[in-house]
Every structure is written in structure tokens, then in C-alpha cells.
Amino acid sequence: MKSIFSRIFAGYLLVVFMLTITVVYFTFNTLNGNYLKTSIDNLTALNNSMKFQFIPMLKDSNYKELNHTVRLLGESINARITCIDINGKVLADSKLNPATMVNHSDRPEIIDAIAKGRGTAVRYSYSTGKNMLYVAMPIKIDSKLAGVSRVSIYMDDYDKILSGMEGKIFHVLLIMVILSLIIAYFFSQGITRPIKKLILISKAVSNGNYLLRAKFNRNDEIRTLGDSFNDMIGNMERQLEDIQMQKDKVNNIISSLQQGLLVLDAEGRVALANNSFQVLIENRNPIGKFYWELLKDKNVNKLIKRILETGERNSIEIQRMNEYFICTANKLDNNNEILVLFYDITEIKKLENVKKDFLVNVSHELRTPLTVIKGYLETIDENIDDNNKKYVSIIQNHTNRLINIVSDLLAISSLEGKSINMEVTDINIESLLHSTKFSFEQRLKEKGLSLSINIDPTIESFKGDEFKMEQVFINLIDNAIKYTESGGIVVNVINQQSHIKFEFIDTGIGIPEGDLDRIFERLYTVDKSRSRQMAGTGLGLSIVKHIVMLHNGKITVESELNKGSKFTLLLPV
Numbered sequence: 001m002k003s004i005f006s007r008i009f010a011g012y013l014l015v016v017f018m019l020t021i022t023v024v025y026f027t028f029n030t031l032n033g034n035y036l037k038t039s040i041d042n043l044t045a046l047n048n049s050m051k052f053q054f055i056p057m058l059k060d061s062n063y064k065e066l067n068h069t070v071r072l073l074g075e076s077i078n079a080r081i082t083c084i085d086i087n088g089k090v091l092a093d094s095k096l097n098p099a100t101m102v103n104h105s106d107r108p109e110i111i112d113a114i115a116k117g118r119g120t121a122v123r124y125s126y127s128t129g130k131n132m133l134y135v136a137m138p139i140k141i142d143s144k145l146a147g148v149s150r151v152s153i154y155m156d157d158y159d160k161i162l163s164g165m166e167g168k169i170f171h172v173l174l175i176m177v178i179l180s181l182i183i184a185y186f187f188s189q190g191i192t193r194p195i196k197k198l199i200l201i202s203k204a205v206s207n208g209n210y211l212l213r214a215k216f217n218r219n220d221e222i223r224t225l226g227d228s229f230n231d232m233i234g235n236m237e238r239q240l241e242d243i244q245m246q247k248d249k250v251n252n253i254i255s256s257l258q259q260g261l262l263v264l265d266a267e268g269r270v271a272l273a274n275n276s277f278q279v280l281i282e283n284r285n286p287i288g289k290f291y292w293e294l295l296k297d298k299n300v301n302k303l304i305k306r307i308l309e310t311g312e313r314n315s316i317e318i319q320r321m322n323e324y325f326i327c328t329a330n331k332l333d334n335n336n337e338i339l340v341l342f343y344d345i346t347e348i349k350k351l352e353n354v355k356k357d358f359l360v361n362v363s364h365e366l367r368t369p370l371t372v373i374k375g376y377l378e379t380i381d382e383n384i385d386d387n388n389k390k391y392v393s394i395i396q397n398h399t400n401r402l403i404n405i406v407s408d409l410l411a412i413s414s415l416e417g418k419s420i421n422m423e424v425t426d427i428n429i430e431s432l433l434h435s436t437k438f439s440f441e442q443r444l445k446e447k448g449l450s451l452s453i454n455i456d457p458t459i460e461s462f463k464g465d466e467f468k469m470e471q472v473f474i475n476l477i478d479n480a481i482k483y484t485e486s487g488g489i490v491v492n493v494i495n496q497q498s499h500i501k502f503e504f505i506d507t508g509i510g511i512p513e514g515d516l517d518r519i520f521e522r523l524y525t526v527d528k529s530r531s532r533q534m535a536g537t538g539l540g541l542s543i544v545k546h547i548v549m550l551h552n553g554k555i556t557v558e559s560e561l562n563k564g565s566k567f568t569l570l571l572p573v
Contacts, residue, residue, distance in 0.1 A: 008191060012184035020177055027169055036133070040120050043135035043151045046077060051139045051149040054083055058091075058139065058146050067092035080132070082150040083139075084110060091147065109136040113148050122155065131155035194222045198229055210237040260325075260342030263332075264291055268308065271337060280320070280342060291340075303329050307338055317345075324349040374399050422550065426461045427469060429493055429500075436473045443481055450488030451477070456495040462573055468547045475540040476504045476567055484508035484564070502569040511559040519557065520545040 050073055057066040066083060074081045074094025083092040088105025090098040104110050112119030113136035121134045136150040194216055201212045210233055214226035254261055260277035264270060270286045278284050281294045292301050297318050307314065307329040315328040326343040377399060381392050433453050444451055480489045487507030494501040511519060520541050548555045551571050559565035 008188040009184060012188065013181065016177055016180045016184070020173055024169070024173060036122075039133055039153065040135055043079070043133070043153065044118065044137065046079070047135055047137040047149050047151045050081065050151070051137055054092075054139060054149060055141055055146070058083075059141060063091050063098075067098060070094045078153075080152045080154075082152070084148045084150065086114070086145055086147060107134075107136075109134040109150065110148055112136070113138050113150075114145065125152075191222075194226065198226070201229070201233075205233055205236070210234075258344065260344075262286075262291070262340040262342075264304065264308075264338040264340065266308075266336035268292070268304070270294065277342065280325075300327050303327060304338060304340065307331055322346070370399060370402050422465045423467065424463050425466055427464050427466045428461050429459060430455050432466065432470060433473060433491060433493070436470060436477060439474070440477055440481060447481065447485070449481060449484060449486075451491070452488065453491045453493075455493040458495045459493060459500060462500055462571065464551050464571065465547075468550065472544050472547050472569070475544050479540060480504060480506035480508060480565075487564075496570075497573075499570045499572055502571070504567040504569075505564065506566075507564040510561040510563055511557070511565055512561060516557060516559060520555075 053069060053073075054066060057063070057069065070081045070083055070092040071094045079094075081092075081094040082090060082104075084090055084104050088103040088107075088110065090101040090104060092098055093101060107121070108123075109119035109121040112121075117138060119134070119136040122131065123134070124130070125132045132152045132154055134150055134152045136148050138145055139147045139149050194214070198214055201214055204212050213230045213233070216223045216226045254272075254274045257274055258276055260280045261272070261274040262270065262277050263272035268291050270289050270291065273286045278286060283294060286294050291304055295301060295304075297320070299316055300318055303314055303316050306312070308331075311331045313328070313330040315326055318325050318327050323344065323346045326345055328341045328343070330339050331337070332339055374396070377392055377396050381389065381396070384392055430453075433455070437451055437453060440451065477489065477491075484506045485508070489507075490503070490505045492501075492503040492505070494503070545555055548569055548571070553569060553571040555570075556568045557565060558568070
């Protein structure tokens with residue numbers, strides 16, 4: 001990874017390099033152009049001053065004298081002078097014998113001099129074997145072109161002068177480049193040194209050291225950055241202290257929870273476990289282990305696996321030795337972690353068992369005397385006068401109600417027992433519902449109510465305990481008849497592929513909204529006085545719920561006062 005210093009310094013180096021190349025290029029081009037222009041102007045001036053000396057000799061065609069004059073002038077000005085007639089023939093030359101020289105009519109400077117009044121050229125001379133600068137001017141006699149005067153100098157001298165100047169320029173530029181790089185180095189250090197200091201302080205802060213501060217003796221943005229950095233460290237220190245306090249408080253709360261608490265990551269590893277959970281599994285170091293290594297209960301493992309797959313909250317009841325727990329699992333909203341809680345319900349279970357035993361024992365104890373009382377009341381009823389029969393009738397009604405309560409209590413105790421006999425067979429729904437309807441024909445006729453049964457033709461039967469399901473249908477239809485004064489009752493059976501849906505709909509008095517959550521409790525009745533009048537025990541719906549749960553089903557209720565109720569059963573096929 002490149003440092004900021006190397007990037008800044010490399011940037012300056014690139015800029016200096018580009019500027020140096022640009023300066024050298026334009027300087028040398030400018031020098032070359034200016035020097036060449038100056039040389040051409042000087043040669044032009046020399047040519048103009050000399051060509052008038054050639055006119056008398058050209059008039060007299062005294063080419064020998066012309067050549068002698070050209071040689072003397074060439075030596076005096078250290079330049080090559082050539083005189084050419086209008087046809088390109090060399091008449092005189094300061095360096096070579098004109099007789100041996102080729103025709104110059106095709107030379108570009110000669111052509112331009114004749115056509116434009118001056119011709120210049122830089123090219124290689126085959127006569128001398130060197131690069132030369134040529135300036136040619138026309139010679140006119142009586143306004144007529146008589147020839148061309150050409151002055152030239154060797155480019156070697158020009159190159160030597162330029163080389164000398166370029167060397168000096170290069171040395172100056174080299175010194176400037178070195179000075180620029182030194183300045184760039186210190187400038188880069190001035191920027192990166194505070195940054196390095198901030199990096200060191202940042203590393204110290206990341207390691208938990210909040211004592212260091214950045215101090216810069218300068219009045220610019222770097223100092224502002226340092227002050228802001230110091231403020232940030234102070235704020236972080238205070239916030240981390242608050243977070244630590246909150247964390248300690250949460251840890252104390254979690255540790256003091258009587259319920260076992262477990263947090264799993266997305267892979268099923270233990271991320272957090274409180275003391276109660278560690279005591280529960282008898283393992284003091286569960287962090288990082290998979291939940292199935294710690295929890296040997298297959299139902300708990302199924303529950304957690306289902307939560308990991310679906311994310312739906314769920315709970316189950318589990319037993320470990322002589323202890324009972326409600327295990328609740330829920331996926332946390334902010335991430336893929338799973339929260340699992342274990343509520344100890346051992347004491348509640350013990351109380352429930354005591355209550356069940358009490359109810360069973362009391363029911364058994366009451367059953368015999370109540371049967372005896374009922375028998376004697378029937379005997380008395382046959383031998384008593386009409387004036388006292390009404391009292392016996394009242395006693396008989398209450399005795400029957402007590403016998404019904406005892407029977408229902410024994411039924412519920414049986415359903416809640418650990419070993420429940422389920423005689424699972426193929427139940428013919430149509431036959432069962434119509435036989436149930438037949439048992440209520442007289443009561444329906446007495447109240448003027450109708451009972452219609454609608455069964456999906458795709459449904460023929462389902463597996464379950466026929467006797468227990470008959471109890472369900474009898475209780476639900478019995479309740480509907482009791483609390484319906486007009487209209488009727490409708491039973492719908494709907495095929496939902498994996499489930500069969502039963503709907504029991506009546507047009508009765510309905511159930512208040514505040515009682516909907518409690519109607520499945522034992523001995524709970526919405527209208528106490530009405531229930532007593534109708535010999536209701538308050539146990540029918542509780543029995544229904546237990547039987548539905550035994551069939552792995554679900555029961556719900558919807559109701560509105562004075563508009564009727566709808567009980568819905570969902571039973572798996």
C-alpha cells in the first residue's frame with residue numbers, strides 16, 4: 001500500500017518533470033527559431049551590402065575579378081559567398097572553383113530569390129559535405145535580373161553556439177528541479193506528518209487508550225482537523241463509558257433472570273447464555289458450541305431448526321427429569337440470531353397435578369352419593385303429593401347438573417391424562433354429522449330452529465377418534481341450540497388439501513368481545529344465570545378444545561353480540 005507521502009511526492013515529481021520538459025522544449029525551440037531568424041537577417045543585410053560590389057563586374061562579364069572579390073569578402077566575414085547567373089551557372093564562389101560546380105538553378109533558395117526577392121534554406125551541401133544555412137538575394141542591373149548573390153554559413157558553428165546555450169539552460173533547470181523537489185519533500189512532509197500522528201493516535205484509541213491527543217502548532221485546516229479529532233476521542237470515551245454501563249446493567253439483568261436465556265447465531269452456535277441456562281444444561285462454558293451439542297431434547301432441537309428455517313415464533317413444553325419448562329424461540333428483528341427462553345413451570349405443573357388429582361378424587365367421591373340421591377329422588381317423586389312435587393323437581397334439576405359437572409370433570413381429567421387412549425379410525429364425516437343432527441331433532445323442533453349441513457363432495461373421511469369427535473360435534477351444536485332463539489345453525493365442511501375446515505355458524509345471542517379469550521377455560525361461562533337455567537357446566541368448550549388439540553388441530557371463534565357466533569376447527573387430514 002502506497003503512503004500518502006509517496007503519492008504527494010510522486011505527484012510533485014511528475015508535475016516538475018512535465019514542467020521541465022515543457023520549459024526545455026519551448027526554450028530550445030524559441031532559441032533555435034530566434035537564432036535562426038537573427039542569422040538569416042544578418043546574412044540578408046550582408047548580402048544586400050555586398051551585391052552592389054558585384055554589379056560592375058557582372059556588367060563587364062569580368063568573372064575572374066568577381067571570383068577574386070568573392071574570395072576576399074568570404075574570408076573577411078568568415079562565410080561562403082556564391083554568385084550565380086540567371087540560368088543557374090556558378091560565376092564565383094569563395095570556397096570552391098566555380099568551374100567544377102554543378103548548375104544551381106534547382107536550388108530552392110535560388111528559385112525563391114528569383115521568384116520572391118529572397119530565398120532561404122537549411123540543407124546538406126554536397127559541395128562542402130556539411131549542413132549549411134543559405135540566404136540568396138537577386139542582383140538587378142537597370143531593373144533587370146542579372147544574377148543571384150548567395151551567402152551561407154556552416155551550421156556547425158550554429159550548433160556549437162546552441163549547444164553552449166542549451167548546456168547553461170540545462171544546468172539552470174537542473175538546479176531549479178532539485179530546489180523544487182526539496183521544497184516538495186518538505187511540503188509533503190508538512191502534510192503527511194500530522195496525518196501519521198493522527199494514525200498513531202487512532203491505533204492507540206482502537207486499542208483502548210483514550211489519553212492521547214493531537215496537538216499541532218499551526219493555524220490551518222490541519223489544526224482544525226486535530227481539534228475535531230480530539231473532540232471525537234472525548235465523545236467516544238464518554239459514549240463507550242455509557243455503553244459499558246448499559247452493557248453491565250443488561251448483563252446483570254440477564255444473569256439475574258430465573259429463566260434460562262440462550263442466543264444463537266445464524267449457524268446455530270451459542271452467542272450468549274445466562275447463568276440459569278448454564279445451570280439447566282450443567283455446562284459452564286457453552287459459548288461457541290452448537291445448540292444440539294448442549295440440548296439433548298429432540299423437540300427443542302426441532303423447534304430451533306424450524307425457527308432458523310421459517311423465522312416464525314413458536315413454543316413447546318418440555319420435561320427434564322422432574323422439571324417442566326416452556327421453551328419459547330423467536331428470531332431477533334435486527335439480525336439472524338435466535339432468542340430462546342426456558343420458563344420453569346415445575347411449580348405450576350405440581351399445582352395443576354394437585355388440582356387434577358383433587359378434581360378426580362372429588363368427582364369420584366361425589367359421583368356415588370349423587371347417583372344415590374338421584375335414585376331416591378325418583379322414588380320420592382313417585383310417592384309425593386302434587387303440592388310438594390315442584391320442590392322435588394328443583395332438587396332433581398340441581399342434582400342432574402351436579403352429575404353432569406362431575407361427568408365433564410372426569411372427562412377433562414381423562415383428556416389431560418398422560419396416557420390417553422386414541423382409537424384412530426377412518427371417520428365418515430357425513431354419517432357422523434347426520435347422526436349427531438338426528439339426536440338434536442326434538443330440541444330443534446321445539447325451538448323452531450333449522451340445522452343445515454354442507455359437506456364438500458371431495459371429502460369422504462378423515463382419520464381420528466370417532467367417539468371423541470362426536471363429543472366435539474355434540475358440544476358445539478348443543479351450545480349453538482342453547483344460545484339461539486331464532487334463525488338456525490349451519491355446519492360447513494371444506495376441503496383445504498392438507499386440512500379439513502369445519503365451520504359451526506349460529507344466529508344466536510353472540511359472545512361479548514371481552515369473553516372471547518376465556519370461553520375455552522374450564523367452568524367459565526359468559527352468562528352465569530343463563531347457564532344455570534340451561535344446566536350448562538361451563539366445561540363443554542374446554543372438552544372440545546382438548547379433543548381438537550389431541551387431533552393436532554386448532555379451534556378459533558368469531559362472534560358479535562346479537563348477531564351470532566362462528567366456531568372454526570382446522571383438523572389435519
